[in-house]
Amino acid sequence: MEEVLLARIQFASTTLFHFIFVPLSIGLALIIAIMQTMYVVKKDEIYLKMTKFWSVFFLINFAIGVVTGIIQEFQFGMNWSAYSRFVGDIFGAPLAVEALLAFFLESTFIGIWIFGWNKLPKKLHLACIWLVSIGTVMSAFWILAANSFMQNPTGYVLQNGRAEMNDVVAVLTNEKLWVAFPHTIFGSFATGAFFVVGVSAWYLIKKRKVDFFKKSLTISLVVGMLSGLGIAFTGHAQAQYLMHAQPMKMAAAEALWEDSGDPAAWTLFAKIDVENRETTKRIDIPYMLSYLTYSEFKGKVSGMNALEQQMIDKHGEGEYLPPVKTTFWSFRIMVVTGGTLLGLGAMGLFLLFRKKIVESVWFLRLLIVGIFLPFIGNSFGWIMSEMGRQPWVVNGLMKTADGISPNVSAGQILFSLISFSTIYTILGIIMVVLFVKFIQRGPEEQPEEDVSATDPFETGGAGHAIK
Amino acid sequence: MPLSDIWFILIGVLFTGFIFLEGFDFGVGMSTKFLARNDLEKRVVMNTIGPVWDANEVWLITAGGAMFAAFPHWYATAFSGFYLPFVVLLLAFIIRGVAFEFRNKVDSKAWVKTWDWAVFIGSILPPFLFGVFFTSLIRGLPIDGDMNMYASFTDFVNVYTVIGGVTFVLLSYLHGLLFIGLKTVDELRERANTAARKVYALTGVFLVLFIIFTYLDTDAFTDHGAILIPLYSLAVILYGLLFFFLKTKREGLSFTMTGLVLIIVMANFFIALFPNVMISSMDPAFNMSIAEAASGEYSLKIMTIVAFTMVPIVLAYTIWSYYVFRKRLTGDKEHLEY
Numbered sequence: 001m002e003e004v005l006l007a008r009i010q011f012a013s014t015t016l017f018h019f020i021f022v023p024l025s026i027g028l029a030l031i032i033a034i035m036q037t038m039y040v041v042k043k044d045e046i047y048l049k050m051t052k053f054w055s056v057f058f059l060i061n062f063a064i065g066v067v068t069g070i071i072q073e074f075q076f077g078m079n080w081s082a083y084s085r086f087v088g089d090i091f092g093a094p095l096a097v098e099a100l101l102a103f104f105l106e107s108t109f110i111g112i113w114i115f116g117w118n119k120l121p122k123k124l125h126l127a128c129i130w131l132v133s134i135g136t137v138m139s140a141f142w143i144l145a146a147n148s149f150m151q152n153p154t155g156y157v158l159q160n161g162r163a164e165m166n167d168v169v170a171v172l173t174n175e176k177l178w179v180a181f182p183h184t185i186f187g188s189f190a191t192g193a194f195f196v197v198g199v200s201a202w203y204l205i206k207k208r209k210v211d212f213f214k215k216s217l218t219i220s221l222v223v224g225m226l227s228g229l230g231i232a233f234t235g236h237a238q239a240q241y242l243m244h245a246q247p248m249k250m251a252a253a254e255a256l257w258e259d260s261g262d263p264a265a266w267t268l269f270a271k272i273d274v275e276n277r278e279t280t281k282r283i284d285i286p287y288m289l290s291y292l293t294y295s296e297f298k299g300k301v302s303g304m305n306a307l308e309q310q311m312i313d314k315h316g317e318g319e320y321l322p323p324v325k326t327t328f329w330s331f332r333i334m335v336v337t338g339g340t341l342l343g344l345g346a347m348g349l350f351l352l353f354r355k356k357i358v359e360s361v362w363f364l365r366l367l368i369v370g371i372f373l374p375f376i377g378n379s380f381g382w383i384m385s386e387m388g389r390q391p392w393v394v395n396g397l398m399k400t401a402d403g404i405s406p407n408v409s410a411g412q413i414l415f416s417l418i419s420f421s422t423i424y425t426i427l428g429i430i431m432v433v434l435f436v437k438f439i440q441r442g443p444e445e446q447p448e449e450d451v452s453a454t455d456p457f458e459t460g461g462a463g464h465a466i467k
Numbered sequence: 468m469p470l471s472d473i474w475f476i477l478i479g480v481l482f483t484g485f486i487f488l489e490g491f492d493f494g495v496g497m498s499t500k501f502l503a504r505n506d507l508e509k510r511v512v513m514n515t516i517g518p519v520w521d522a523n524e525v526w527l528i529t530a531g532g533a534m535f536a537a538f539p540h541w542y543a544t545a546f547s548g549f550y551l552p553f554v555v556l557l558l559a560f561i562i563r564g565v566a567f568e569f570r571n572k573v574d575s576k577a578w579v580k581t582w583d584w585a586v587f588i589g590s591i592l593p594p595f596l597f598g599v600f601f602t603s604l605i606r607g608l609p610i611d612g613d614m615n616m617y618a619s620f621t622d623f624v625n626v627y628t629v630i631g632g633v634t635f636v637l638l639s640y641l642h643g644l645l646f647i648g649l650k651t652v653d654e655l656r657e658r659a660n661t662a663a664r665k666v667y668a669l670t671g672v673f674l675v676l677f678i679i680f681t682y683l684d685t686d687a688f689t690d691h692g693a694i695l696i697p698l699y700s701l702a703v704i705l706y707g708l709l710f711f712f713l714k715t716k717r718e719g720l721s722f723t724m725t726g727l728v729l730i731i732v733m734a735n736f737f738i739a740l741f742p743n744v745m746i747s748s749m750d751p752a753f754n755m756s757i758a759e760a761a762s763g764e765y766s767l768k769i770m771t772i773v774a775f776t777m778v779p780i781v782l783a784y785t786i787w788s789y790y791v792f793r794k795r796l797t798g799d800k801e802h803l804e805y
Contacts, residue, residue: 063568066521067561073531077546078553081615084546088539089762093770096532100777103525104785111518112788115804119791162539164763405547407615416554423561430565434572 004401006413007079010420012386014071016379017424021065023378026140026185027192027227028058029133031220033126038219040126050216053443054196060434062110064427071420079413083393083403090156090165091146098142106135140188141181148176150394151385152245163397175245179237180385186230187381190341191374193224197348198371199439201364210358212443218352225345231338236292243293243301246395248311248320249388251304252327254289255279262300264289269332272325277305315396322390330384337377344370470771471761474537475744477774478530479737485526486597486635486733487726492520494643496563496590497636499583502644502662508655509583511798513567513805515650518792520567522785524560536770540614540760541744548608548616549600552623556596563589567805594639595632599623602631605685605739607748614755622748627684634677637670638729645722652795663721664713671706674728678702686746687739694738702731 032055039047073095076084084092112120113128120128149156155170156163165171200217203209242250254260255272257279266288271281287297304321311320344367351357357364393400495516503509516523534542546553566585573579603618606627610616644666647659678699682688688695709724740746744760747753761767796803 060568060572063565067564070524070528070560070564071557073528073535074546074553074557077531077535077542078550079547081543081547084535084543085539085614088535088542089766092532092534092536092539092542092762093766096529096536096770097773099525099529099532100773100781103528104522104781107525108519108522108781108784108788111521112791115514115518116791118802160763165766165769168765168769405543405550405615406613407617408547408550412550415551419554419558423558427561427565430569434569437573 002410003408003413004404006410006417007404007408008400010079010413010417011075012383013417014068014075014420014424015386016382017428018065018068018072019378019382020375020428021061021068022140023184023188023191023374024195025058025062025065025192026133026136026188027190027223028054028061028195029129029136029192030189031192031196031223032058033129033133034219034223035216036126036129040122046212046215049443050212053212054216056438057195057435059114060431060438064431066107068424068427078416079405079408080393080403081405081407083398086162086398086403087149087394088162090163090171091149093165093168094142094145094149094171098139098146102135102139102142106132106139109135137185140184141177144181144184145172145174145177148174148180150392151180151389152176152241153394153397158397163394175241179234179241182230183234183238183381186227186234187374187378190224190227190231191378193220193227194341194344194367194370194374196220197224197344198368201367202439203442204358205361205364205368209443214358217348217357221345221348221352224341225349228338228342228345232342235335235338236295239292240295246389247302248304248307249322249327249384250293251302251307252322252324252388253331253384254301255324255328256301256303257305258303259306260289260301260303262290263287263298264293264301266292270328272328274321274324319391322388327384327388330380330387333380334377334384337373337380341370341373341377344373469758470764470767471537471757473771474533474761474767475737475741475757478533478537479734481526481530481533482737483730483733485523485530487729488523488526489520490594490639490726490729491643491646491722492516492523493590493594493636493639494641495646496586496643497640498643498647498659498662499590500587501640502647502659503655506579507798510571510803510805511651511655511796512647513570513586514796514803515647517567517805519788521564522788524564533770533774537762537767538744538757538760539762540755544610544614544616544745544755545604548610548618549623552596552599556593559589559592559596561589563593571805591636594635598632598635599628601733601736602628602681605681605687605736605746607685607746609749610745610747610753610755611749612753614753616745627680630673630676630680634670634673634732637666637673638725638732641666641670642722642725642729645718645725648718649722650795652797655798656795660713660716660718667710667713674702674706677732681735681739685739687735691738691741695735698731698735698738702728705731 032051035047035054036051038044039051109128109131113125113132116125116128148154149171152174153163154174155165155167157166158164196216197220200213200220203213204217239250242253254267255270257277263286265282265284265286267279268283268285270279270283272279289301290297290299293299293301304324308320312318347363348357348367351360351363389395391399391401393403495512498512499509503512531542534545562585566582566589570579570582570586603623606625608616608618608622641663644659644663648656648663651659705724705727709721709728712721712724741757743754743756745755747755
């Protein structure tokens with residue numbers, strides 16, 4: 001079944017690539033909206049310059065996010081037609097709503113925002129970027145509503161050979177959605193925040209535009225710290241959810257073959273032998289897993305052997321183990337990046353409060369490295385979530401291998417896989433090159449340098465609109 | 468009327484909205500090569516659609532999402548069946564989408580030239596592919612009893628579909644030229660209007676060929692002649708009127724005419740399909756009907772409520788966005804974003 005493998009590689013690679021840009025867009029939209037709000041409220045030019053400087057990165061990133069998103073919608077039907085037939089009734093609805101509610105909002109108002117600097121009254125123009133920000137967040141909600149059905153199907157009935165929606169409230173109150181949505185959103189805010197934090201740190205080390213970048217750093221550190229706390233709390237909620245809704249994913253994430261002891265220890269790292277079904281050389285933190293999953297220092301966690309037997313009893317003979325090593329290590333990488341971000345945020349705010357941050361060059365260097373952490377955390381969080389669900393595409397209802405298009409050949413998928421990978425690689429390189437270029441250039445020589453001389457709202461066209 | 472019929476119409480409306488709006492975006496994209504003579508003109512041309520093209524593309528995303536949600540079988544059959552053409556379509560959308568943003572980010576001739584080509588290719592391929600898509604949809608495709616489509620090259624590429632593709636490209640180009648005529652001043656505006664008069668005849672020829680081959684190559688007129696004959700007569704009359712509007716330089720009316728013709732051409736496809744969503748060339752028994760392809764009543768009901776609440780709001784702010792940018796672009800006298 002090389003079609004299945006190729007289709008999975010394509011879905012994984014295009015989604016992971018898309019998910020580099022999406023969180024950054026969501027995070028930067030919020031931070032830019034905050035900066036522009038401060039400009040409108042405080043009437044200080046510097047916040048306008050900050051808005052404009054950071055929006056350069058936001059817009060480049062947004063463009064790539066948009067174009068890589070189109071593929072996502074198409075490839076369900078293209079590569080996974082059997083899946084699409086099976087779930088369209090309930091999975092398609094949130095996607096359609098996402099387009100109607102979120103995509104129209106963000107794409108219309110981002111157009112108005114980019115081109116409307118001289119054409120709209122200040123506050124109306126500010127409202128546009130907030131609508132973009134709201135649009136990006138709503139978009140995440142609806143796509144996660146769809147994804148949550150794959151993880152934890154609710155609100156459906158099996159009839160006419162497919163899953164049909166029979167309770168929209170159950171779809172929208174899916175427990176998975178309400179742990180995954182805040183977790184993803186905080187992760188996204190952190191991505192935008194630590195990008196701004198890291199780039200600002202680079203300028204502070206160079207002592208360029210210190211005031212400008214200290215202000216940027218302050219705003220983004222506050223957003224980053226709050227997001228870090230949000231990530232931690234919602235991550236805890238995710239673990240509690242997993243324990244009762246997707247115990248197999250939890251067991252794989254812990255590489256637990258047999259049921260754990262009570263209280264359960266959390267494994268820091270270990271040597272996993274999938275073939276012989278054993279995990280050796282564990283370095284454990286006692287009580288921790290019980291706390292993670294039950295919020296108390298007791299309670300045991302089921303192992304994969306017992307869980308697999310349950311699945312065999314329920315669904316018949318077959319393989320029911322997700323890729324254990326991938327799930328296990330993805331989980332750890334995610335947790336470590338999240339924890340590190342929280343530490344960086346706390347330390348950063350502390351130094352800022354003590355007015356020592358500009359001198360703490362060693363710490364500023366760490367913050368530059370911090371740019372990459374959220375991307376790593378986002379990607380591995382996603383890998384854990386999707387790989388840990390295997391072999392199911394819809395948990396307990398449809399296996400991934402049964403979801404592909406029977407009429408699409410391996411050769412066709414290979415063609416599209418190569419095409420998309422090539423163009424994505426080019427886009428990735430261009431993004432990095434442009435980002436480096438605009439970071440080096442700095443705010444003083446942005447194309448819109450005229451803003452330093454004149455406030456766009458005070459000139460020409462929009463003059464009549466403001467008092 | 469059953470909800471599935473309402474959704475069939477709604478998806479028709481979404482695709483039509485996409486072709487009407489993105490139609491002039493495509494035409495504008497083509498004009499960067501055919502009309503603009505220097506870098507400044509290219510930028511002015513691109514900036515005419517700058518604030519709106521992204522949102523215009525969302526009409527397609529929404530149409531696709533609505534197909535997935537309301538007609539899972541239609542979505543699954545069509546999207547997997549059109550695998551390779553859709554890969555090309557997606558590649559075109561990707562390079563075009565980033566090209567607008569990337570183009571002026573690096574000060575190098577080679578860089579700018581590369582993205583100019585991306586804008587052009589990304590603007591000429593999609594209308595062609597959509598022409599092929601819709602014409603082959605009503606011509607019939609090899610769909611088997613399991614609703615799976617196994618199309619060969621000639622199912623996609625034949626006289627009728629190529630005429631369909633070229634007609635879409637030409638109509639979009641004309642539509643785009645007239646849009647530029649509405650959005651620019653002086654020489655560029657004049658030249659756009661002159662170019663429109665020049666492609667008028669060729670586009671007319673293809674429009675007529677398209678109607679003739681729709682008659683010859685599909686069952687559209689046999690099944691729906693009573694509606695299609697008056698509708699196409701109207702299209703021909705409107706296209707004839709366009710000649711006089713072009714001559715007398717009635718820019719707004721000219722643009723309205725190409726818009727209406729595009730709407731009629733799109734309506735034709737959905738009328739011809741009705742009561743099916745896909746027509747099988749293997750056996751009429753394998754035709755996929757609206758009812759067969761549709762989602763359950765409950766799902767359609769929920770989505771109907773959402774759609775009828777949201778669409779008016781979306782339309783309202785879309786119209787407002789065009790109102791905000793109603794002024795003509797003067798080029799060198801103002802700041803150009805792209």
